[in-house]
Amino acid sequence: MSGNATGSVADDGLGQLLRRCAERDPQALKAIYDAMAPTMLGVALRLLRNRPHAEETLQDAFLQIWRNADRYDQSRGSPKAWMIGILRYRALDRLETERRHTGTDELPDVAADMPVGIEDSRALATCLEELPETWRKSVMLSYVEGYSHSEIAERTDTPLGTVKSWIVRALAALKKCMER
Numbered sequence: 001m002s003g004n005a006t007g008s009v010a011d012d013g014l015g016q017l018l019r020r021c022a023e024r025d026p027q028a029l030k031a032i033y034d035a036m037a038p039t040m041l042g043v044a045l046r047l048l049r050n051r052p053h054a055e056e057t058l059q060d061a062f063l064q065i066w067r068n069a070d071r072y073d074q075s076r077g078s079p080k081a082w083m084i085g086i087l088r089y090r091a092l093d094r095l096e097t098e099r100r101h102t103g104t105d106e107l108p109d110v111a112a113d114m115p116v117g118i119e120d121s122r123a124l125a126t127c128l129e130e131l132p133e134t135w136r137k138s139v140m141l142s143y144v145e146g147y148s149h150s151e152i153a154e155r156t157d158t159p160l161g162t163v164k165s166w167i168v169r170a171l172a173a174l175k176k177c178m179e180r
Contacts, residue, residue, distance in 0.1 A: 014079035021069035046146035047091040061087035127177035135170035
């Protein structure tokens with residue numbers, strides 16, 4: 001966690017709003033939507049590259065946030081990370097469905113098979129720190145920022161095969177570390 005007091009106040013506020021959502025307060029959901037929708041739409045757009053699909057996925061994510069607000073546990077991660085995790089998994093599910101129908105040259109999302117979710121952010125952060133920097137950067141660009149492997153290769157001026165190899169190795173190392 002950062003020492004940024006503004007970030008922690010925002011997280012505290014979002015946490016309180018999630019508790020109110022768990023109590024079925026529609027105004028709390030509206031407040032969360034107003035605070036988080038622009039950021040979450042940006043993540044969805046980056047992952048899906050299609051505005052109507054991104055907007056639909058955002059709506060699905062907020063419905064899941066509303067339905068599962070009582071499951072949020074602040075000891076396992078920030079409210080923002082929890083909500084973006086929900087959105088990200090919704091978007092990846094949509095991409096996987098599209099891949100089955102169209103096929104792509106991208107690697108499968110082996111991170112989805114990892115035994116932990118976004119709630120285990122502290123353990124994941126520790127495991128990420130153990131990775132070589134190039135692997136960590138590639139994983140973060142792919143799974144947090146939503147860049148495709150081709151975009152990462154271009155952005156880092158690295159051959160595509162190398163980027164794919166780094167990501168596969170990093171995910172294997174993360175899985176092993178998280179199973180400890």
